[in-house]
Amino acid sequence: MKRLAKTVALTLLKIVVVFYTIFPFYWAIVSSFKSGAALFSVDFFPAIDLTNYRDLLTNGNFLRNILNSAIVAVSVVTLSLIFAITSAYALGKMKFRGRGIVLAGILGASMFPQIVVLSGLFGTIRWLGLYNSLGSLVLSYMIFSLPFTVWVMTSFIRQIPAELEDAARMDGCSTWAMIWQIYFPLLAPALASTGLLAFIASWNEFLFALTFTLSDTVRTVPVGLALISGSSRFELPFGTIMAASVIVTVPLILLVLIFQRRIVSGLTAGAVK
Amino acid sequence: MMAETAPQSSWVKRIEPWLLLAPMLIVLATVTAWPLARTAYLSFMHASLDDGDLPRFIGFGNYLALMKDGDWWHAVRNTAFFAVISVTLETLAGVAIALLIDSQIKGRGALRAVMLIPWAIPTVVSAQMWQWMLHDQYGVVNALLIKLGFISHGIAWTAGAGTAMAAIIAVDVWQTTPFMVLLILAGLQIIPRDLYEAAKVDGAPGWAQFFYITLPLLWPTLAVAILFRLLDAVRMFDLAYVLSSKSRETATISIYARQQLVDFQDVGYGSAVAMLVFLMISLVAAVYIQVTKIRLISE
Amino acid sequence: MADLSLSNVRKAFGAFNVLHGIDLKIEDGEFVVFVGPSGCGKSTLLRAIAGLEDISGGDIRIGGEIVNHVPPAERQIAMVFQSYALYPHMDVYTNMAFGLKFAKIPKDEIDRRVRKAASILKLDAVLDRKPGALSGGQRQRVAIGRAIVRQPKVFLFDEPLSNLDAALRVNTRIEIAKLHRELGATMIYVTHDQVEAMTLADKIVVLNAGRIEQVGTPLDLYHAPANLFVAGFIGSPAMNLMEARVIALENGHLKLSVGEQHISLPYSGAPVAPGATVTVGIRPEHWIPGDGPSVKIEGTVDLVEHLGETSIVYLRLADGQMITVRYPGDIFCTAGDRFVADAPAAAVHLFDAAGQAMLGRRSGPAYGILGQEFRAR
Ligand SMILES: Nc1ncnc2c1ncn2[C@@H]1O[C@H](COP(=O)(O)OP(=O)(O)O)[C@@H](O)[C@H]1O
Ligand SMILES: [Mg+2]
Numbered sequence A: 001m002k003r004l005a006k007t008v009a010l011t012l013l014k015i016v017v018v019f020y021t022i023f024p025f026y027w028a029i030v031s032s033f034k035s036g037a038a039l040f041s042v043d044f045f046p047a048i049d050l051t052n053y054r055d056l057l058t059n060g061n062f063l064r065n066i067l068n069s070a071i072v073a074v075s076v077v078t079l080s081l082i083f084a085i086t087s088a089y090a091l092g093k094m095k096f097r098g099r100g101i102v103l104a105g106i107l108g109a110s111m112f113p114q115i116v117v118l119s120g121l122f123g124t125i126r127w128l129g130l131y132n133s134l135g136s137l138v139l140s141y142m143i144f145s146l147p148f149t150v151w152v153m154t155s156f157i158r159q160i161p162a163e164l165e166d167a168a169r170m171d172g173c174s175t176w177a178m179i180w181q182i183y184f185p186l187l188a189p190a191l192a193s194t195g196l197l198a199f200i201a202s203w204n205e206f207l208f209a210l211t212f213t214l215s216d217t218v219r220t221v222p223v224g225l226a227l228i229s230g231s232s233r234f235e236l237p238f239g240t241i242m243a244a245s246v247i248v249t250v251p252l253i254l255l256v257l258i259f260q261r262r263i264v265s266g267l268t269a270g271a272v273k
Numbered sequence B: 001m002m003a004e005t006a007p008q009s010s011w012v013k014r015i016e017p018w019l020l021l022a023p024m025l026i027v028l029a030t031v032t033a034w035p036l037a038r039t040a041y042l043s044f045m046h047a048s049l050d051d052g053d054l055p056r057f058i059g060f061g062n063y064l065a066l067m068k069d070g071d072w073w074h075a076v077r078n079t080a081f082f083a084v085i086s087v088t089l090e091t092l093a094g095v096a097i098a099l100l101i102d103s104q105i106k107g108r109g110a111l112r113a114v115m116l117i118p119w120a121i122p123t124v125v126s127a128q129m130w131q132w133m134l135h136d137q138y139g140v141v142n143a144l145l146i147k148l149g150f151i152s153h154g155i156a157w158t159a160g161a162g163t164a165m166a167a168i169i170a171v172d173v174w175q176t177t178p179f180m181v182l183l184i185l186a187g188l189q190i191i192p193r194d195l196y197e198a199a200k201v202d203g204a205p206g207w208a209q210f211f212y213i214t215l216p217l218l219w220p221t222l223a224v225a226i227l228f229r230l231l232d233a234v235r236m237f238d239l240a241y242v243l244s245s246k247s248r249e250t251a252t253i254s255i256y257a258r259q260q261l262v263d264f265q266d267v268g269y270g271s272a273v274a275m276l277v278f279l280m281i282s283l284v285a286a287v288y289i290q291v292t293k294i295r296l297i298s299e
Numbered sequence C: 001m002a003d004l005s006l007s008n009v010r011k012a013f014g015a016f017n018v019l020h021g022i023d024l025k026i027e028d029g030e031f032v033v034f035v036g037p038s039g040c041g042k043s044t045l046l047r048a049i050a051g052l053e054d055i056s057g058g059d060i061r062i063g064g065e066i067v068n069h070v071p072p073a074e075r076q077i078a079m080v081f082q083s084y085a086l087y088p089h090m091d092v093y094t095n096m097a098f099g100l101k102f103a104k105i106p107k108d109e110i111d112r113r114v115r116k117a118a119s120i121l122k123l124d125a126v127l128d129r130k131p132g133a134l135s136g137g138q139r140q141r142v143a144i145g146r147a148i149v150r151q152p153k154v155f156l157f158d159e160p161l162s163n164l165d166a167a168l169r170v171n172t173r174i175e176i177a178k179l180h181r182e183l184g185a186t187m188i189y190v191t192h193d194q195v196e197a198m199t200l201a202d203k204i205v206v207l208n209a210g211r212i213e214q215v216g217t218p219l220d221l222y223h224a225p226a227n228l229f230v231a232g233f234i235g236s237p238a239m240n241l242m243e244a245r246v247i248a249l250e251n252g253h254l255k256l257s258v259g260e261q262h263i264s265l266p267y268s269g270a271p272v273a274p275g276a277t278v279t280v281g282i283r284p285e286h287w288i289p290g291d292g293p294s295v296k297i298e299g300t301v302d303l304v305e306h307l308g309e310t311s312i313v314y315l316r317l318a319d320g321q322m323i324t325v326r327y328p329g330d331i332f333c334t335a336g337d338r339f340v341a342d343a344p345a346a347a348v349h350l351f352d353a354a355g356q357a358m359l360g361r362r363s364g365p366a367y368g369i370l371g372q373e374f375r376a377r
Helices: A001-032 A034-042 A051-058 A060-093 A099-110 A114-127 A134-158 A162-170 A177-184 A188-204 A207-212 A223-226 A237-260 A260-271 B006-042 B063-066 B070-103 B106-121 B124-131 B141-146 B163-189 B193-201 B206-234 B238-243 B253-265 B267-293 C040-048 C092-102 C107-120 C138-147 C166-183 C194-200 C218-223 C228-233 C367-376
Strands: C004-013 C016-026 C032-034 C057-062 C078-080 C156-160 C186-190 C201-206 C209-215 C240-250 C253-258 C263-265 C277-280 C294-306 C310-316 C322-328 C337-342 C349-351
Touching: A001 A237, A001 B070, A001 B163, A034 A051, A034 C092, A034 C228, A051 A060, A051 A237, A060 A099, A060 A188, A060 A223, A060 B006, A060 C240, A099 A134, A099 B006, A099 C016, A099 C228, A114 A134, A114 A207, A114 B006, A114 B124, A114 B253, A134 A188, A134 A207, A134 B006, A162 C078, A162 C107, A162 C156, A177 A188, A177 B141, A177 C209, A177 C263, A188 A237, A188 A260, A207 A223, A207 B193, A223 A237, A223 B238, A237 A260, A237 B106, A237 B124, A237 C078, A260 B106, A260 B163, A260 C138, B006 B267, B063 B267, B063 C310, B070 B106, B106 B141, B124 B163, B124 B238, B124 C032, B124 C078, B163 B206, B163 B238, B193 B206, B193 B253, B193 C277, B206 B238, B206 B267, B253 B267, B267 C186, C004 C040, C004 C194, C016 C057, C032 C040, C032 C194, C032 C310, C092 C107, C092 C138, C107 C138, C107 C240, C138 C166, C166 C186, C166 C194, C201 C218, C209 C228, C209 C277, C228 C240, C228 C349, C240 C322, C253 C277, C294 C322, C322 C337
Parallel strands: C032 C186, C032 C201, C078 C156, C156 C186
Antiparallel strands: C004 C016, C004 C057, C201 C209, C240 C253, C240 C277, C253 C263, C277 C349, C294 C310, C294 C337, C310 C322
């Protein structure tokens, strides 16, 4: 009896947790299929109306925003991973003076509040001629993506047994060959999970994107989404916003679900020892 | 013939790690150390793009003005309130949900997958989703509450004086509790199961197992997760920016700083704000690491 | 020529000295085993020879040439690691060929060498598999194959069998011995397993705390341990080492008091003063009644273990010291019984207060005689 009550209570609890977790996204999907007056009625299973999606996809800006986000995120991930793997090799496999300081610096940088560098970075970006271009975002996103990828890759590379490196040295591997012929293939899964996390972080970034870009053609998705407004002050553009939200989020969710295990190992490599 | 390469090899060995680190260090310095130094420098200047004056050195002028700036202190209070409440709620909910998932054999993977969904959604998107759900006239939350008879007419959640902050906290808890759950789950997984069996043999009831086994062994993981969340919460920007615009009631220190820098074009004053944000966050991190004695760098 | 010599080799990690001046000569084609307790510096010494650790002092010569600063790949040595250290992302063929590629050896020559090694090691069928798809024994053989194809002057093995199960370990041990005979190469082998050391070695080097305690053939170490450390380390169960006091040295006999009993030994070494403390050593398996002069020690049985082929009796002497006695076959006694253990005087070792051996080579009891009788017939 008591056991049954406990099972029922736990099941109920699970249902509540799942409902609370999923409902907002479900509601976004539902709303994205409503247009006109239907949007304002609380209807949990509406007929599917693709007006919002058609509006969005015929609006060049939105597609441009997605492309921009993708270009920025892919560049950030590629550059970070290349820098991270050489750095992680130095920090995880070599002994040298100053290693502890570099690690502490990277840890410090990973806690860095972005707002702090806004005014300083603005000057640098101007000076480099990157203002209002995607380059400004690629550069500024290094602030969170580099410390994170270096940190996580360092903890992954450390898990590779030292004897493997000894064997490669006996085989005549130079440091460069060691990194790219031994560690790079071995770290491929770790690179995938770290890269995915860095991709998501870049895809979602808002503050720098809002500050360093001006024109519609260089905006990324989050800024575009935050600034969508109706044609008049009284028109509520939520149908379109929800459709955009769904388009932006579904690929991410699919990616995350497919690479579930990788993501969790990437998240925890930095945090759990 | 075997070559004698002593002097060269030791020299190369010494600089090799630095060569490998150089690209990363240069980029990182370009986006952190250098801008930080520039922000620090600007914070001692009167530098406003508005009045067209040339920048001039005014010592601690900006900082002194800040001390008397009511809006700034309001933003500090908002940020502290947001950070403490949201991180506390996320930690409690995170531990509870993680234990719930961990105790299940059936559906564990599915539950974990579900947890990943809010985490993967961009903050701006979740802000917009909740904005819509919490809409005063057409929001589904108000509609449900009216139907259930809790309220008689819609509440403007994200605009109201008392409710805007609550709404922001609610959205943050929704979005980041899953992160906590995932980390805590990983932490629970490294606790050896036979400890619980030993405890059962010793006759320890469930609550004692939690307080004497789970919590102490989970603590290193939990402490790091809380630190990450805390730092994230203290620098929160996008959620409040989108959800309740730049309302004074919910402005965080990051929003306030950006307002000074970008909207009012007061670079000197804004930089001073940014420096104070930096000092406060460093202080929070330093105190936290001191108090919890977590070791982030293992040798 | 692939002889190898170490002179005054030192190694420190920071302020921590691991090797304190190692002097050693290894002849061409010799099979040398380093043994010693865990942490004594065996691996460090091997890695120093390989060039994986820089040494802090001294010289390492291979074939007469100083190689202190020669990179590992150019020392013409090969190493087999404890964990095998196979590249998980390469198949067996590539694992073996990897080092040869860096050595700029032509492709067809690489192919010839890899296939030959594979056939010696019975790996032909698995050349295109990744290490993850191999059994423990196969991985071990790939690791050996990777060493063979380099045709090194010296093979280094660091506890190569410790990850194999017992049966496979015996087989592989025999394979390695055979390989040594066939290739005739110099081999240095690190282990903490005495059986491996005794069975494989031409020469054993006993290391302790970064110093060489003794170098010798397996039987040298067994019958003539130079000091207490080697006496206690070689042999299993370990030699009984009993504290004793010198009572008198008269007409070629040393009278000692052990566990409140008196024993007497023929002695012709340097004079010792009455009252000096010495250590008497007798191997558990040497407590066999002989027909010559013998040493008798009496005690109370603490515990008896029956292993089938042998029985082990743990005896407590009057002063509390414990000794171990091993008899072939069964022995019937129970805890509390009084027991007299009897060993031929020729099997007794003696060490002075500094732990150095005082007697020359000792010989075990009855079996030697038995052996002679067999030969005589
Ligand atoms: N890279 C290193 N840094 C510091 N100390 C080391 C290092 N490698 C080995 N040691 C120390 O040197 C001693 C000898 O180690 P090792 O040669 O591995 O012993 P073993 O005889 O068990 O193979 C040990 O005390 C070990 O802790
Ligand atoms: Mg070792």
